Each structure stands twice: as C-alpha cells, then as structure tokens.
Amino acid sequence: MIKDVTLGQYFPGKSIIHKLDPRVKVLLTLVNIIFIFIAGNFSALGLMTAFTLTAMLLSGVPFTRYIRSIRGVLFIVLFTSVLNLFYGGGTVLAKWGAVQITTGGIRNAVFIAVRIVVLILMSSILTYTTSPTQLTDALERLMKPLKIFRIKVHEIAMMMTIALRFVPTLLEETDKIMSAQKARGADLESGGLISRVKALVPVLIPLFVSSFRRAYDLAMAMECRCYNGGKGRTKMKILHITAKDIVTVLVAAAVCAGVVLLNLFVAENFLI
Amino acid sequence: MDYLQTQNVSFSYDEDESGLVEVLKGVTLGIQKGDFVALLGHNGSGKSTLAKHFNAILLPSGGKVYVDTMDTADDSLKFEIRKRVGLILQNPDNQLVASIVEEDIAFGPENLGVPPAEIRRRVDSALKAVDMYDYREHAPHKLSGGQKQRVAIAGIIAMEPSTIVLDEPTAMLDPRGRQEVMDTIIKLNREKGITIVLITHYMDEAIAANRVVVMDKGGILMDGTPKEIFSQVEALKAHRLDVPQAAELLHRLKEAGCRGLPNGVLTEEECVAALELLLKEKA
Structure with a gap:
C-alpha cells in the first residue's frame, strides 16, 4: 500500500x-x-x-x-x-x-x-x-553564488539527493515493520488520535535504528567510492x-x- | 611483495564491557594481481574485518597492509588506494546514492574529478559489463536485489579499479540474484582481469575461485586451491564449515563404505561423472 x-x-x-x-x-x-x-x-x-x-x-x-x-x-x-x-x-x-x-x-x-x-x-x-x-x-x-555566505551548497544538494533516493526504501521498510508489529498483535488502526500516535512508537523505533544502520553503511560505501565532499568534483551531465x-x-x-x-x-x- | 599484501596484521577494538576485542591476530596474506580468491570462515572469524583493510576503510592496529606497494596507513594515499580497490557490501540498498541508475554509477568517477565525456564513457561501459545497460534510466528501488547488487558493482567498475573486494555480496539475494551476481563476478575476473576477493558463506560460490583461504578466530586456517581445501572434509567440519554439496555427497558415500571414489570433487558435473564411472565399474 x-x-x-x-x-x-x-x-x-x-x-x-x-x-x-x-x-x-x-x-x-x-x-x-x-x-x-x-x-x-x-x-x-x-x-x-x-x-x-x-x-x-x-x-x-x-x-x-x-x-x-x-x-x-x-x-x-x-x-x-x-x-x-x-x-x-x-x-x-x-x-x-x-x-x-x-x-x-x-x-x-x-x-x-x-x-x-x-x-x-x-x-x-x-x-x-x-x-x-x-x-x-x-x-x-x-x-552556487550563496557559497560566499559560507552556505554549503554541495552538501545541501547531496543531502537532497540521498533523501530522494531513500524515501522509497524507507517507506518499504515502514510497511514491513508495520506488518511485523501487526503480526505480533499490535493494533495500529483503532482508537483515538492519542492511542494511534502511541501505537506508532513500536514502528518508529525499529525504523530509526535501521536508518542509522543504513546511514553507517552508506557512509562507508561513499568512502569506498572516494567521496570527499564537493572539492574537485566533476559532473557527468553538464x-x-x-x-x-x-x-x-x-x-x-x-x-x-x-x-x-x-x-x-x-x-x-x-x-x- | 604481492599486489595485495598483509603483514602480520592484527586488529582490535574497544568493547565497553568486555574490554579489548581482538578480531585479527597476525594475518599474513598475499594476493596476486588477476587472481580470484574466496575468503571463507563462519561469523566472527574476522573475514569481513580483513576485507575492510584492503582499501583503508579500517587500519590495522598492528602490522602493515600494502596495496600495489602503497601503505594503507598513509593517509595521503587513501584515495589512490580506493581507486584501485573497490569494496562491495552485503546490502545493495545501502550502497546506492542516486535515484537514477546511471547517475549512481557516475558518483565514483565524479568524486575522482574525471572529465564529463570520460565519465559518460565509463558509465556506459560499466553498465554493459554488468549487463544492466537497458536499466540505465531506472530508479534503483524498482530493481530486484540481484540487479541492485550489479548496479553497485558497476558503480565500482566505473572507477576502473584493479581489484574488487566483495563482502558477502549474495547473502541477501534470492537464488536467481545470487547466480546473476556470481556470473558477473566470474566474467569480470576472466574477461577484464580484475582481481577478485570474494567473502562468502556459500561453499558452492567458493569453488569458482582459483584459491580458497579459510579463516578462523582471526587467523588463517587453510590456504589452497578449492580442490585441496574441499577434500579435507573432516577438517572443515571440525571448524563448523560446510563443504560444497557434491563433495559432501561423495564424502558420505565413502563413509558408508563405498570405495573407488575420487578425491576433490567439487561441481555437480564432476560428481555425476564420478558416480557414473563407479556404477559402470560395478556393473
């Protein structure tokens, strides 16, 4: 869904x-x-x-x-x-x-x-x-001109790229965790607003833990591919x-x- | 000195409760250029830790690691080393950076400051090498696990390394994805002469290698050709390691008193041939 x-x-x-x-x-x-x-x-x-x-x-x-x-x-x-x-x-x-x-x-x-x-x-x-x-x-x-004000333009763009890349992955994961918690008897769909928000906690905690693990992996993979910030970087598409x-x-x-x-x-x- | 060389490498890290944990204990291993080495060992044997020493992701606590005579401990050589030795991790999802396949593959060469036209050429050639050219404009999250892992491999190939270290690249894939990735790895080794260090749990993958190194408790236990290693069924079992299915079958037949079976049978074909010969002799 x-x-x-x-x-x-x-x-x-x-x-x-x-x-x-x-x-x-x-x-x-x-x-x-x-x-x-x-x-x-x-x-x-x-x-x-x-x-x-x-x-x-x-x-x-x-x-x-x-x-x-x-x-x-x-x-x-x-x-x-x-x-x-x-x-x-x-x-x-x-x-x-x-x-x-x-x-x-x-x-x-x-x-x-x-x-x-x-x-x-x-x-x-x-x-x-x-x-x-x-x-x-x-x-x-x-x-790019904002660089004069010491705004890290490349870093912001890189974060946007990674965020866009991982939104579908994390949605898929949320889905999986919700199913897993439902299988353990979690009730995510009934009750008032407060109890529903509370019911999301067991979904969000594993999601956070796994996101950190992903971030660690991704950082390592990026290092393996010689990522060194925006310095000396070229672009395939001009x-x-x-x-x-x-x-x-x-x-x-x-x-x-x-x-x-x-x-x-x-x-x-x-x-x- | 070999192309990849570890000299008496030890590695330990601080664990809060149990003090210093020693993962590698004096590993000396040389790997030649163009070789295909499978690194085996069960969880905690230190094989993944060793893999991360080959491209300066981890630095040894004791001993030295050399890549193409460059010392990995020298920080100024870090990028030169990573240009030569690529590392593929287990989870393909966590290695892809961009939301379009070809842009992800361009990530490495872009970091190296390669000119745009040359990046384009490398990306296309890397995509063709892993047989994913038709998917160049797809979004990674819509690919299968095997396809994602091949894209990750292409991302490394685009940096034109001489060596690829793969840390259990097939552990999270279904049998079909596993086969795709293995075919790609074998092709890269045979056709492009890329040195492969494959860390794996699956014995049937290890038989594709020219050399098998078995690790146990942070040290090297056995080192030899797949035939030499997998004929020592008892020794492997003593260390809770499997052997390829064909070797296992013949070993059990021998144990059951069946004589005249050859040693060092690894693949299904060899196994079928050996059994056929035996049955004909009996008849």
Whole structure:
C-alpha cells in the first residue's frame, strides 16, 4: 500500500518543456508566479493564463493530471473565493443583514479563483516535466553564488539527493515493520488520535535504528567510492543553455512585459 | 611483495564491557594481481574485518597492509588506494546514492574529478559489463536485489579499479540474484582481469575461485586451491564449515563404505561423472 506512493510527480516525456534546462525552468516558474500576483486585472491575468495553458499543451502531460493537481487544493480555492464574494463594491445583488453579495464581490471571487488555479498549474508544469534529480541539480547550480555566505551548497544538494533516493526504501521498510508489529498483535488502526500516535512508537523505533544502520553503511560505501565532499568534483551531465531556452526566456519576458502594460493601461484595475 | 599484501596484521577494538576485542591476530596474506580468491570462515572469524583493510576503510592496529606497494596507513594515499580497490557490501540498498541508475554509477568517477565525456564513457561501459545497460534510466528501488547488487558493482567498475573486494555480496539475494551476481563476478575476473576477493558463506560460490583461504578466530586456517581445501572434509567440519554439496555427497558415500571414489570433487558435473564411472565399474 505505502509502496505505491510515487516520489514527486514527474511525468517522463520528451516534449520541448521537458528538454528545457532545469535551471531555466526553476527561474521562469518563480518569475511567472510573481507575475501572476502582479497581474492586477482580468486582461493581464488572462494573458498569464493563456501563457500557462500554452505551456501545459506543449508539455504533453495529459490534462487529467493537471486537473488532479488542482483537485488537491480545490478546498482552498473555494474557501478564499467564497470569502472574497462578500467584499467589494458595485451593485448589490443579494443581502442578508450585514452580509451582501455585490457584482464587485463576484468579480473578486472569480479573479482570486483563477489566480490560485493558474498558480498551481504553473508550478505543476515544473514538477511534472522535471525529474527530482534534475531539480536538485538545478537548485545546486542556482544556489552556487550563496557559497560566499559560507552556505554549503554541495552538501545541501547531496543531502537532497540521498533523501530522494531513500524515501522509497524507507517507506518499504515502514510497511514491513508495520506488518511485523501487526503480526505480533499490535493494533495500529483503532482508537483515538492519542492511542494511534502511541501505537506508532513500536514502528518508529525499529525504523530509526535501521536508518542509522543504513546511514553507517552508506557512509562507508561513499568512502569506498572516494567521496570527499564537493572539492574537485566533476559532473557527468553538464547543463547547456540552448536556443530553446533563450527563446523560452524571451517569450516569457514578453508575456511579463505585457502584464505590466495591461496593468498600466487597462482601467478596471483592482488591487488585491 | 604481492599486489595485495598483509603483514602480520592484527586488529582490535574497544568493547565497553568486555574490554579489548581482538578480531585479527597476525594475518599474513598475499594476493596476486588477476587472481580470484574466496575468503571463507563462519561469523566472527574476522573475514569481513580483513576485507575492510584492503582499501583503508579500517587500519590495522598492528602490522602493515600494502596495496600495489602503497601503505594503507598513509593517509595521503587513501584515495589512490580506493581507486584501485573497490569494496562491495552485503546490502545493495545501502550502497546506492542516486535515484537514477546511471547517475549512481557516475558518483565514483565524479568524486575522482574525471572529465564529463570520460565519465559518460565509463558509465556506459560499466553498465554493459554488468549487463544492466537497458536499466540505465531506472530508479534503483524498482530493481530486484540481484540487479541492485550489479548496479553497485558497476558503480565500482566505473572507477576502473584493479581489484574488487566483495563482502558477502549474495547473502541477501534470492537464488536467481545470487547466480546473476556470481556470473558477473566470474566474467569480470576472466574477461577484464580484475582481481577478485570474494567473502562468502556459500561453499558452492567458493569453488569458482582459483584459491580458497579459510579463516578462523582471526587467523588463517587453510590456504589452497578449492580442490585441496574441499577434500579435507573432516577438517572443515571440525571448524563448523560446510563443504560444497557434491563433495559432501561423495564424502558420505565413502563413509558408508563405498570405495573407488575420487578425491576433490567439487561441481555437480564432476560428481555425476564420478558416480557414473563407479556404477559402470560395478556393473
């Protein structure tokens, strides 16, 4: 059961989005997320939405997957937009005591909902088209300047790599220990919250003990393979910025400029 | 001096309650380049401890270990030694670092600072050597135990060592995985001339070696070819060690009064041939 958990949401493919340099993807996703917030009216937000939808189409990842990613946050989307329903001016449509629904409120609600959904979709494109290893690799390279502040960038990236590597292994082990404890009569599935948490102790202790043993083994195996920190290390895969990346950056820059222009020149701005 | 050489090596560690525990007591052993040596002994005989001396993971408390004339106690030679002698551990899961097979294999050469194009070449050639090339983009946790252990071996091969020390590499595998790993080890020794030191519990694996060294209580008990060692069935049994099944069968037949059986039979084929001969003579 636990074994079926897939790590990350990577959807292997060979689309143009998959082939972009992961560093470019990470940076563009960040910038685009900022611009989704900067977009202050429906025209600007519409432009960002169109851009996101185009990227989704190009990614070759089935739309059902994207819909699944929204489903997880559906409650937050509904909650925030319903709250916004009651704010804003304009014509009053319905009124119960102090609470009223106005045209402006509806507009706000729709705006917020679209904004959050586009935000989720934008970050999903990154996680669907970039493998966890590519992501850590990109982060290691992007964080390299932080070395001046004595932040151990290589070590952090190495820890992320090892963590990603061992999540499935430890899940499998948890499963095994839970079965072993159940076979000894442990009751892991009934009772209130406190008794359930207590019941997890006999699962967590063996898991911890074995993790330390694994860590000891892994450290030895890494030493056997001449690991000596980040010093003098090379990489098999080098990241190259290609024409694709440059074009993508230019298109994204144009979209962002468009958002700023639409913000300035379209009158129906509202500041949220 | 041999390629791998231990001179009167002793090793002990401090155990809180029982004081100093002596694991190795003056082991002198030379292993030639290109040889295939099986190291036998039951739990606590010191064989795993000895294995970790060959690539400076452990340093002797007394005596010396030399690898290609380099003293393992010299800290500045540590990486040169580990480049030459790779170590494979029992649990394949705990040896793999990255979540993609080919990136894991690249880990060793990356540490050595090998240029990227050369790493790519080494990774591909190591994957082909262990017959895992088709799995290069897989996640390690989705492989079988035997496949994982072969990936671990490829990770060592990519560093282009002259020797691989394997510490019970098949102990956690099913029979099929065991066979895969053994086939890979034999192939590496015969085709690439890599020196193999195989530590094992399974006598049937030891007969693939050219030389068998039996350890007991921190010292060397017997040293010889598989035929020489496994014909001494009584001596091995006295030290609670098994013999290959074929040798065991013929030994029991002899004990039961069956005469005319040859000594030093190790494999099933040899056993069948010997029994056939005996039956024909009887008829």
